[in-house]
Amino acid sequence: MTRLMHRSLITTPPVAVAARGIEIIDAQGKAYIDASGGAAVSCLGHGHPAVLEALHKQLDQIAYAHTGFFTTEIAERLGERLIEGAPEGLEHVYLVSGGSEAVEAALKMARQYFVEIDQPQRRHIIGRRQSYHGNTLGALAAGGNEWRREQFRPLLTETHHIDPCFSYRFQREDESEEDYAARAARSLEEKLTELGPETVIAFVAETVVGATAGAVPPVGDYFRRIREICDRHGVLLILDEVMCGMGRTGTLHACEQEGIVPDLMTIAKGLGGGYQPIGAVLVSGKIRDALRAGSGFFQHGHTYMGHPMAAAAGLAVQETIRQHGLLDNVRAMGAVLEERLTARFGNHHHVGDIRGRGLFRAIELVEDRASKRPFSTERKIHAAIKREAMARGLMVYPMGGTIDGVRGDHVLLAPPFIVNEIDVDRIVSRLGDAVDAAVT
Ligand code: PMP
Secondary structure, three states, X not given: OOOOOOOOOOOOOOOEEEEEEOEEEEOOOOEEEEOOHHHXXXXXXXXXXXXXXXXXXXXXXXXXXXXXXXXXXXXXXXXXXXXHOOOOOEEEEEEEOOHHHHHXXXXXXXXXXXXXXXXXXXXXXXXXXXXXXXXXXXXXXXXXXXXXXXXXXXXXXXXXXXXXXXXXXXXXXXOOXXXXXXXXXXXXXXXXXXXXXXXXXXXXXXXXXXXXXOOXXXXXXXXXXXXXXXXXXXXXXXXXXXXXXXXXXXXXXXXXXXXXXXOEEEEOHHHOOOOOXXXXXXXXXXXXXXXXXXXXXXXXXXXXXXXXHHHHHHHHHHHHHHHOOHHHHHHHHHHHHHHHHHHXXXXXXXXXXXXXXXXXXXXXXXXXXXXXXXXXXXXXXXXXXXXXXXXXXXXXXXXXXXXXXXXXXXXXXXXXXXXXXXXXXXXXXXXXXXXXXXXX
């Protein structure tokens, strides 16, 4: 019997003993193609020599220094690198240990900003019904994933949720993309009116939705409208790019494709590529300046923030991506992946939608394609696909859930940025077999 409490308390997962490139090997010697990068984490694949070397070097120098006493050269260098690549206006970096911590920090920083500038009446956070921002209580409260929230509801702070922007499910047939984008964005305006805009701290959204619905990109000028509404009411915009950021969609930050800059942006996962746990908040100059001019510190902090080993991993991963021009490969292989998925599933009776950007792609499974009728919950299609895929040596990230009363099963693909065409063919071929086995 295992002493570890695994995610499932019923089954024990295979034991991973080694990993190289895009594969993980288990104790039986079976190889799995990591087509989901775990959960969109392993952007460089496994065992990358440049990252291993940087980690060894850092370990020799200094493994830990509490940020209450010291900063370190490696953390400072990572800060510089992240701001060099950040959209204009984001000027400072707050380093933490993962995605949920980054979201918690962003929410608290947004609140403290308004305290510092003498608007303490601002107390509401608005998120979207189709979203996931992490499992700690503040992040869980901001998210709109009902299944994850349900039993913890009494512990969650009051937050407000508006419509998602999810065209496959919610764009009406008689509605253009632009009209739908406008309608989805209007839902923020309506919520602000309902709450009183002067009481709202921030609106938080994933630029491309990840773990709740599977690689759902925004449509049309949705985010430009959202930015304009936030600006008009003095509300901060927090973009959560924990999953979709750091190159995953083909640009370093997904918001570059939307033509907007948030006030705060959370990143994690691909930042350290899984070599160390790390996350960060990218902070606009105006927020950092207000905190500096006010109390002079951000009233927050964690023991492992700015951890030198994590910073070394983050810097090595980001340098490697840049030096090898891997974002070009994300765009090129993203197009190949889209093409292969369309060839394999474009006419599949049980695949309703193929979507995403770059190497962040998903398929949505339906019982009936014409009516978009989802599979019943009891079928647990997403879990069956994961099982069938694992049996075939393929890791994919499956999800099932209900958004605004509509159930959905999705499978997310987020392969490492180093994949080539042959890898993509193998991934899609194994996925095709797994889907066929799961739905029949
Ligand atoms: N935000 C988003 C958009 C995420 O996808 C996730 C993780 N799936 C988180 C936050 C939480 O990150 P972590 O699991 O590292 O706490």
